[in-house]
Amino acid sequence: MRFAWLALIVACSGEPAAVDLLPPADRAIRVSMAVRGVRPTVAELDRVRRDPAALDALVDAWIEDPRFEETVRDLHAEVLWLRTDTQPTLPPVGPLAGRTRGEVQSAIAEGPLQRIASVVTRGRPYRELLSTNETMVNEVLADVYGLPWDPAGPDWQVARWTDGRPAAGLLSENGLWLRHISSDTNHHRARAAAVLRVFLCDDLSGRDLGVLGIDLTAADAVVDAVSTQPACTGCHDLLDPVAGLFWGYKRYILRSEVSDAYRAGCLDDDYCYPIGLYDPEREGQWHEAELPPTGLGGRSLVDLADLGAAIVADPAFGACTARRFAGYLWQVDPDDVDVAPLAVVFERANQDARALVKAIVLDPAFLAASAPRQVVRPEQYARMLEDLTGFRWTADPDPPGCADAFPTCWGTVDLLNDDLYGFRLLAGGIDGYAVRRPTHAPTPTQVLVFERAAVEAAGFVVARDLADPASARLLRLVGPDTVNEVAVRAQIAALHHRILGEVLAPYGGAIEDSVDLWTDALGRHGRPSAAWQLLVAALLVDARAVTY
Amino acid sequence: MWTRRAMLAGTAGLLALPRWASASTSKRLVLVLASGGWDVTYALDPKLGLPSVEGPEVDEDPSDPLDREAIRTFSGIPIVTNARRRPAVSAFFEAYGRRTTVVNGVYTASLSHEAALVRALTGTSDVSAPDLAAIAGQGGDHPLASVDLSGQAFFGPYASRCGRLGHGGQLKLLLERRGFVAPEGAEFQYPTWTPNDADRAAMAAYLARRTGTSAVDLALRESRIRAARIREELPSAVQDLVVGEGARLISDGKTAVDLLQAGICRSVSIDSRAHWDTHADNAQQHVAWQSLFTGLTRLVDGLVDRGMLEDTVVVVLSEMTRTPVRNREAGKDHWPTTSALVVGGGLDGGRVLGGTTDRLDATPVDLRTGQRDSRGEILRYDHLVAGLLEVLDVDPAAHLPGVVPLGNL
Numbered sequence: 001m002r003f004a005w006l007a008l009i010v011a012c013s014g015e016p017a018a019v020d021l022l023p024p025a026d027r028a029i030r031v032s033m034a035v036r037g038v039r040p041t042v043a044e045l046d047r048v049r050r051d052p053a054a055l056d057a058l059v060d061a062w063i064e065d066p067r068f069e070e071t072v073r074d075l076h077a078e079v080l081w082l083r084t085d086t087q088p089t090l091p092p093v094g095p096l097a098g099r100t101r102g103e104v105q106s107a108i109a110e111g112p113l114q115r116i117a118s119v120v121t122r123g124r125p126y127r128e129l130l131s132t133n134e135t136m137v138n139e140v141l142a143d144v145y146g147l148p149w150d151p152a153g154p155d156w157q158v159a160r161w162t163d164g165r166p167a168a169g170l171l172s173e174n175g176l177w178l179r180h181i182s183s184d185t186n187h188h189r190a191r192a193a194a195v196l197r198v199f200l201c202d203d204l205s206g207r208d209l210g211v212l213g214i215d216l217t218a219a220d221a222v223v224d225a226v227s228t229q230p231a232c233t234g235c236h237d238l239l240d241p242v243a244g245l246f247w248g249y250k251r252y253i254l255r256s257e258v259s260d261a262y263r264a265g266c267l268d269d270d271y272c273y274p275i276g277l278y279d280p281e282r283e284g285q286w287h288e289a290e291l292p293p294t295g296l297g298g299r300s301l302v303d304l305a306d307l308g309a310a311i312v313a314d315p316a317f318g319a320c321t322a323r324r325f326a327g328y329l330w331q332v333d334p335d336d337v338d339v340a341p342l343a344v345v346f347e348r349a350n351q352d353a354r355a356l357v358k359a360i361v362l363d364p365a366f367l368a369a370s371a372p373r374q375v376v377r378p379e380q381y382a383r384m385l386e387d388l389t390g391f392r393w394t395a396d397p398d399p400p401g402c403a404d405a406f407p408t409c410w411g412t413v414d415l416l417n418d419d420l421y422g423f424r425l426l427a428g429g430i431d432g433y434a435v436r437r438p439t440h441a442p443t444p445t446q447v448l449v450f451e452r453a454a455v456e457a458a459g460f461v462v463a464r465d466l467a468d469p470a471s472a473r474l475l476r477l478v479g480p481d482t483v484n485e486v487a488v489r490a491q492i493a494a495l496h497h498r499i500l501g502e503v504l505a506p507y508g509g510a511i512e513d514s515v516d517l518w519t520d521a522l523g524r525h526g527r528p529s530a531a532w533q534l535l536v537a538a539l540l541v542d543a544r545a546v547t548y
Numbered sequence: 549m550w551t552r553r554a555m556l557a558g559t560a561g562l563l564a565l566p567r568w569a570s571a572s573t574s575k576r577l578v579l580v581l582a583s584g585g586w587d588v589t590y591a592l593d594p595k596l597g598l599p600s601v602e603g604p605e606v607d608e609d610p611s612d613p614l615d616r617e618a619i620r621t622f623s624g625i626p627i628v629t630n631a632r633r634r635p636a637v638s639a640f641f642e643a644y645g646r647r648t649t650v651v652n653g654v655y656t657a658s659l660s661h662e663a664a665l666v667r668a669l670t671g672t673s674d675v676s677a678p679d680l681a682a683i684a685g686q687g688g689d690h691p692l693a694s695v696d697l698s699g700q701a702f703f704g705p706y707a708s709r710c711g712r713l714g715h716g717g718q719l720k721l722l723l724e725r726r727g728f729v730a731p732e733g734a735e736f737q738y739p740t741w742t743p744n745d746a747d748r749a750a751m752a753a754y755l756a757r758r759t760g761t762s763a764v765d766l767a768l769r770e771s772r773i774r775a776a777r778i779r780e781e782l783p784s785a786v787q788d789l790v791v792g793e794g795a796r797l798i799s800d801g802k803t804a805v806d807l808l809q810a811g812i813c814r815s816v817s818i819d820s821r822a823h824w825d826t827h828a829d830n831a832q833q834h835v836a837w838q839s840l841f842t843g844l845t846r847l848v849d850g851l852v853d854r855g856m857l858e859d860t861v862v863v864v865l866s867e868m869t870r871t872p873v874r875n876r877e878a879g880k881d882h883w884p885t886t887s888a889l890v891v892g893g894g895l896d897g898g899r900v901l902g903g904t905t906d907r908l909d910a911t912p913v914d915l916r917t918g919q920r921d922s923r924g925e926i927l928r929y930d931h932l933v934a935g936l937l938e939v940l941d942v943d944p945a946a947h948l949p950g951v952v953p954l955g956n957l
Contacts, residue, residue, distance in 0.1 A: 086699070086715045183827050185881045190660070205666075206673045208657035209884055212926060216883070217600065217872050217907050333676065373764045395728035395738070412731040419715050425699075426712055426719060434700040436662070437675055439707045442768040444692060445719060447775035452722055459740025510758075517754045524746055533741050538751045543759045543768055 019364040024052040029501045030374065031059060031361045033548040034329045036067035037074075037380035038387040042497050059362060063121075063354045067383055072120045072353075073113040074379045075328045077432065079198055082109045082179055084432040085420045089178050091255045092408060093262045094273045095143040100411030107140035112175040114138075114156045125351040126321055130199070130308030133160050133167035135174075145174055146274025164280035165248065168304035171195065174277050179432075181252035187289045188251070192242035199311050201320035201334070204235050223290050244286030244294040245304050248278050319343040322356060329360050331374050331440040373547040375440050378427035381450060382416035385540065388499060389461035390473055393453045397421040416453060423449040442546070454540035455533075462532045474498060475532060483528055489515060495536065500544040514539075574941045575861050575893050577684040577815035578804050578847065580797075581698050582840055582866035583665065584824030585882055587833045589872075591637050591841075592887045593652045593904055594619045594628045600906045601872040604628060607831040623898035625650055633834040636841035644848055647857070647897040649957060651888040651918070653910035654902060655928045656868050659882040661825070664867035664929075668886065670702055671933030671948045678704030680863070680933055683947055684940045685710065685815040691777035695807055697800050698819035708767045711778065711813075717791040717803075723783050752776060778812070785810035797821050797843030805850040808860065824866065828877035833870075840864070848891060861893030861939055872908045885910045888932060890957055893939060901956065902927045916955040927954060 021027060025040075028048045032040045040048075040058070047054050062068060077083045085105050092099040114136035119128050135147070137159045142149035147159040165172045182188045196202040210231025215221040226236040253275055261271035270276030283303065286294060295301045296310045311317050322342035327334030342359060349355030365371060376384065386392045393415045402409035415422040419431040427449040428439040439446075465472035466480040477491040489506040492514045496502040504511040514535060521531035539545060587604075595601040596617055605617040614632035621627070622638075622645030629638045641648065657673075658664040666672070669679035679702040685693030686706060693709040694701065697717070703710040713719045721728070728738045743751065755772065759765045785806045790799040797820050804816040820843065822836035844864060851857040865888040870880035885908060891897070901918030903911045914921040915931055934944035935954030944953050 183881065184877060185827075185875060193660075205658070205660060205663035208667075208673065209659060210657075211884060212655070212909070215907065216909075373762065375764065391736075394731050394734070396731045397729075415728070421716065421718060423714070423718065423722065426714055426722075428707075431699070431715070434698075439703070441707050442764065442771040443707050443711070444709075444771045444774035444778055445711045447768075447771045448719070448722055448778065451775070455743060456738065456740045460736050463736075463740065513754055513757055517750055520750055521747065530741075534743065534747050534751060537743070538754055542755060543765055547764050547768070 019367075020369045021364065021367050022369050024048040024055065025501050025503075027052070027367045028055055028058065030367065030548050031055065032062055033376065033380060033384070034071075034361050034366075034374065035059065035062045035357065036065045036071055037377075037383040038067055039384060039499070039501065045497070045501055056362070059358050063357060067387075068357075069117045069121045070379070070383065072117045073110070074377070075325065076113055076116045077109070078328060078430060078438065079324050080112065080176065080179075081430075081432040081436055082113060082175065083417075083430075084109065084179060085418055086431050087433050089255060090144065090253070090275070091259050093259060094266075096140065096273060098403075099140060100409045101407060102409075102411035102413065103140055104144070107138055108144065108175050108178055110138075110156075110175075111136055111141050112170055112173045115170065115173070118158070120353045123352045123354055126346075126353050127312035127317070127351050128169065130169045130171055130312050131167060131305065132169050133165070133172065134158050134169070135161060135172075143273055144275060161278075163276075163278055165278045166303040166305035166308075168308040171304040171308050172278075174275075177246070177249050177277060178253065182246070184251060186251070187240075187286075187291060188243040188246035188249070189239045191246050191249075192239045195242060195307070195311075196238065199320060200314060200316045201323055202238070202316070204239065207235060227292065238297075240291050241293060241295040241301075242307065244289075244291045245301060245307050247286045248280055248283040248303075250277050250279075253277060315343075318346050318351065321351070321353070322346050325353065325356055326360050329357065330366060331372075331438075375428065375442060375446075376450075376546050376548065377438065378416040378424045378429045378446075378449070381427070381453065381546070382414060384545075385453060385457045388474065388540070389457045389536075390464065391457040391460040393456055395421070416449070446546075447541075450546055451537075451541050454537045457540060458533045458537035462529055462536060466529055466532075474536060478528070478532075480529060483522065488518065488528075492518060492535065495539055499536075499539045500542055502544070575684075575859050575939070576808050576856070577681055577940055578801075578808070578851075578860060578862045579669075579679075579681045579698075579815065579817045580801075580820060580840075580844065580847070580862065580864040581669075581700060581817065582820045582822065582824055582836070582864065583661070583698070583700060584822075584866070585661070585664075585868040585870055586824045586836065586840075586866040586886075587826070587830060587870040587880060588652065588887045589628065589869075589908070590833045590837050591628050591634065592650050592889070593869075593908070594626050595872070595904075595906065595908070596628060598906050601908065602874050604630065604633075604834065606874070607633075607834065623648075625898060625900055630834070634838045634841070636838050636845060640841045640845045640848075643845065644891060645898060647848075647891055647895075649890045649895065649897055650900045651890065651927075651932060651954070651957075652900060652902045653904040653913070653927055654886050654888060654932050655910040655926050656884045656886050657929060659868070659884055661867060661882075664882075664884075664886075665700060666702065667929040668865055668867045669700075669933075670704075671930040671937075671951065675702065676704055678702060678706050678947070679817075680936055680940075681815040681817045682706045682710055683937060683942055685813055686942075688814055690811055690813050691774050691781055692813040694815040694817065695804075695813045696817045697795075697803065698817040700819065701817045708771050709774065711774075713786070713789070716793060717786070717789045717795060720783075720786050720789050720791050723779060781810060782807075782812055785812050795821060797839060798846050801843050801847035802850060805847065805854065805856065809854055809856065826870065826879050827875070827881060828879040830870070830874055830878060830880045844891075851892060857892040858894045861895070861936075862889075862891040863936060864889040864891070869908065883908055890936070890939065895939065895957065899956075901954065913954075915952045918954055918956045 025045045028040045092104050136156050137147045138156050180191050180194045182190050214225045226232045257271045266272040319339050323334040323337045323339045326337040345359040346356045398409040413421045419425045425431050426445040428446050465475035493504050493506050496504050518531045518535045521534040589595045589603040595603050609615040619626050620629045622641035627641050656664045666675050670677040681694045682703045692711045696712045730737050759769050789803045800818040804818050820840045822839045824836050826832045869883045869886050871883045903920050910926045912924040913927045914924045930951045931954045934948045934951045935957045937944040938953045939957045
């Protein structure tokens with residue numbers, strides 16, 4: 001309860017008390033996991049032990065790590081609810097024939113996330129996300145959207161919309177509006193609500209509808225109510241002017257509509273690839289639905305580019321961004337974040353999100369010894385296992401002959417980054433559709449998932465390391481037949497250091513439990529490899545591995 | 549820069565314990581979710597012949613004498629029936645009407661699926677609050693408090709005690725010793741190795757010794773204990789669980805009863821797996837209602853056969869209903885009321901509580917009796933959830949303070 005005492009001091013005195021921080025290595029582990037989802041290397045841990053101030057420079061390096069980009073994509077997938085593999089969007093037909101359903105689904109979801117990551121990792125002002133007519137496409141999206149893609153270039157490439165849509169960055173992204181659809185009577189209000197929630201942290205879903213006493217069956221009564229009844233105007237005054245800005249977009253394109261279009265011979269081009277989600281000639285026709293003039297907060301706006309500019313000019317945008325990043329990295333409800341100091345940091349850095357991330361992860365409260373330990377997310381666990389062992393837990397879920405069947409093949413699944421066939425949801429993640437908040441606590445199913453992943457990873461790395469010592473990742477001090485106690489103990493100590501960041505003496509103390517586990521397994525199986533498999537698996541699900 | 553509340557909440561969430569943690573609830577729960585928004589005029593809330601409502605009679609085929617909508621009363625409950633399109637509805641109420649209470653006119657206060665679902669299941673607008681099944685599952689010595697097959701459960705602070713089976717029941721695959729299929733070209737095959745029972749025991753003991761006493765350590769310790777029990781006890785209880793995209797309410801319902809009978813949990817959430825969100829072609833509601841009641845009958849039959857119906861409450865609900873009239877696509881859009889069924893649990897059935905107007909608006913009720921009363925108040929989602937908690941012997945004030953429960957359930 002030391003932590004509660006500290007909080008009380010702060011609350012009563014109004015002044016920051018000296019914070020008892022984690023040991024330097026543990027601080028590094030917490031920051032490294034938060035920023036990129038992998039443990040620090042042994043060299044990095046040794047460096048901060050010698051010089052705790054070196055953590056600052058390490059953070060700078062970790063923000064340049066490609067895995068930080070993955071963290072950025074994961075964060076925004078969680079905010080935007082984009083990774084919804086349980087709700088497949090468009091089918092692999094026409095020019096996509098031969099692709100798997102998973103490839104198409106992934107491309108659509110990842111397009112906006114790649115764009116966001118590109119802005120953040122290049123240190124561009126975050127506000128750029130709501131301007132420009134740039135997007136990111138891979139080979140699949142190039143066919144889906146009809147954008148250029150260079151086979152000689154990288155997998156993901158910058159492209160520009162050429163259909164006249166407003167230069168509104170994410171607000172113009174097909175990937176967002178294929179996910180956040182509107183019904184025929186909703187008139188894009190759901191999209192407007194999504195924009196307000198995501199970029200201004202104004203979540204209208206928490207407000208109860210006050211429609212009692214209004215004849216909802218009478219169109220005139222409804223139109224009157226949304227503009228005059230206080231119970232209605234509280235939301236509609238905000239939503240409806242924004243909703244009108246989406247009129248250029250189709251409300252939805254269903255996969256059945258695309259399949260039907262191909263069966264009919266593509267008589268309606270909008271439903272054949274490249275899909276026609278946007279049509280500039282539909283812009284400005286919001287008055288058909290008796291919506292009010294377009295705008296935000298009383299300011300008249302013409303199109304989504306105007307909306308993007310209005311949003312980024314609102315101080316709530318910077319504060320909301322800070323809130324989102326802090327909520328994700330600290331694993332707390334974003335509404336609970338004391339955002340003011342972070343918002344200042346963010347603005348002073350000209351909205352360079354890397355500076356914001358650094359401020360968040362180096363915050364003394366995050367590094368305090370009394371701060372709640374973070375629970376490893378499934379996406380982080382996947383990266384951590386791969387970094388430590390070289391193993392990625394993937395599988396082929398498709399039955400034989402799926403290429404000629406309906407539905408067609410889904411394709412290779414990353415079992416910790418998938419909900420349709422994988423275990424992301426069971427391991428505490430979200431599916432972006434029904435479950436939209438992660439679980440930041442250990443759960444029985446997470447234990448089962450991580451244990452299975454750890455067992456497979458341990459078997460993989462032990463087999464490979466013992467077969468090819470030159471490229472060994474974990475077992476660098478022993479061979480396939482090594483039972484010499486000195487070597488075994490040295491190897492066990494090295495495993496603790498690499499996997500858990502623990503420095504253990506080779507004799508006495510905490511290492512003895514691990515030695516006993518290894519020795520017992522050797523006795524039962526008669527093979528050192530079996531003993532190493534068990535010990536590595538155990539370390540990979542140790543409390544210090546699945547939390548940080 | 550954290551707020552004090554945030555930091556304390558992070559710890560408190562891991563230590564959340566219900567006030568009744570030492571006493572198990574006396575009743576089990578199966579929560580059947582008809583997610584998407586059912587049109588209650590097709591079964592539970594008769595509005596046939598009203599000019600203000602375009603009900604199922606719009607779909608009648610005049611050339612088929614069996615395709616006729618009618619109101620029949622089963623044990624005092626008026627139900628819309630159609631011998632051709634929805635015979636399962638009649639069959640259910642014939643068999644179980646006297647054990648069923650229908651609640652109509654529950655105001656959901658939202659027209660958004662997600663927001664309405666939160667309200668219908670948790671009784672709040674807070675997505676971090678636990679739902680009815682998670683609350684009802686607390687107490688007792690089960691490997692899990694609540695199991696979710698619906699994919700839409702809200703565990704809230706009870707996440708460490710609850711379990712999801714996965715969109716396609718993939719937890720079953722995880723527990724089975726047969727491995728996954730490695731991708732083509734992978735340099736490994738599954739399983740890369742398989743720990744035997746002695747390995748698992750040794751590892752469990754090792755991990756337990758190394759786990760501390762902080763809040764997250766205690767939650768991890770508890771989760772591991774429950775995981776071990778799941779590994780041991782769950783496989784036999786989910787033998788008939790259909791994994792993958794072929795799952796149906798019938799199979800999920802059987803799995804729910806299997807789980808309860810095996811003592812894996814005290815509550816189970818399942819989904820009807822029917823298409824209810826009929827913005828176009830509302831006639832699809834016939835198929836959905838037929839499927840729902842076919843599965844529901846099997847579920848309740850299963851509880852009866854195993855002598856479990858008296859102490860198991862089955863709650864069927866949807867997050868909203870649909871507009872009284874059709875749109876240009878012959879479909880119906882969202883409407884902010886809903887209905888619910890409560891079956892079994894030793895409760896008095898053959899009753900209807902609440903009601904709606906000729907425009908499907910909720911009518912005021914006396915919350916103590918559930919009867920229409922012009923001097924009463926509108927029956928809301930929180931009243932219903934609080935009332936269901938009472939039925940399940942859970943003090944609703946502990947979760948919905950200040951909310952008057954719908955009585956007489």
